[in-house]
Amino acid sequence: MNLVLLPASSQIGAQLTVTDPRRLKHLKEVHKAAPGHSLSVGLENGPMGRARLDALDDESAIFTIEHLDTPIPAPLPVHVVLALPRPRMLARSLENMAALGVKQITLLHTRRVEKSYWQSPELAPDKLTHHLILGLEQCKDTRLPTVTLEKRFKPFVEDRLPGLLESAQGLFAHPGETYACPHGRALDAPPVVLAIGPEGGFIDYEVEAFRAADMQGIHLGSRILRVETAVVSLLSRLF
């Protein structure tokens, strides 16, 4: 991990103080931090820079800030609407989306999403945040994506999607569509709402609902990719 990302409340003057046991464990086990180390640090949704770890024990970690003026990378202009994948694939997809700079994520129920996935402990807010933080720590970014759960397809598409599309272009990835996923959108192009289906894809009704909302179907060629691979592939081609 390339960045230690801490809650904004950690900062007290020129020091950062961590007492949350989960964060302390993360500092020791993931970052292998030790007193004396100078580390890249960031505050959630705040600035980023470097700090020296002065003390680390079972109760707390104390850093002295060296500076907090490293530029934050630009977000991707995209809202990903992802059919809820199975838990392990969700975890990796959240990390990848956070690392690639996605800031809005909707997890959507579609017909081919197994209903049991909605009961997964991976959907608890602190679990979601944990995976997003791993992604941000990997890519050195501090702005946490927002994750919205939409357990019903129709109310999402009819009531919320039109608002999202007011100032964005809608795309949905679906094998067999006419148009290939475009490469390298212009920087001044409108933001994108990108819908990605589950293993097995969207059903016809869902495809028609996206089309009725003026979204455009795109494909990634004849090869069928796993969802977590397709997410990275689509975002890397579009931006």
Added chain:
Amino acid sequence: MNLVLLPASSQIGAQLTVTDPRRLKHLKEVHKAAPGHSLSVGLENGPMGRARLDALDDESAIFTIEHLDTPIPAPLPVHVVLALPRPRMLARSLENMAALGVKQITLLHTRRVEKSYWQSPELAPDKLTHHLILGLEQCKDTRLPTVTLEKRFKPFVEDRLPGLLESAQGLFAHPGETYACPHGRALDAPPVVLAIGPEGGFIDYEVEAFRAADMQGIHLGSRILRVETAVVSLLSRLF
């Protein structure tokens, strides 16, 4: 999995016969195949089509071929030279590269590759093939990539790389390079040799060796991605 990929030796006339216990387990557990099912089948490095599973028990599986004339997707014109990642990341990267259509893979030692990775059981030929088959079964392709192990950087770069570059363009991915990874290479562009570093990147000596071989450095922006994410991201942008 979208395709059952079997050894070419399985075909006897209009039937496919499987007796290898590992393949039988894979058929039952991964494909959840049952007699009567019509399945997409392919023969390794051979044709692809559909077959009906007539019988499946602990000793053998017998299919009757329905047809073997489904078009095989085109390979990506790229040879990936990947610094050997840690074993779990290697497994996923092999699956992803196979699924995306990569047919030549070299696993390379570089300074920041942990030497212990070369002792991993994941490097046994049948383990490598297993992960490649999972990737091909995902994307519906039959042509197995070749994997070459290069345990010494210098002899590879000095003795083998020049030959690979005779009819290809060399690119190496490295943060901080001047040029961004290009988007969507033209179909008539020469094939690519694409070098991708380990966690922590190439060292200066390695970068200079690639440059001396006339390879061009490219970057993926300021975000540092995990190797398995970078592999998919680079291939999806280039092709």
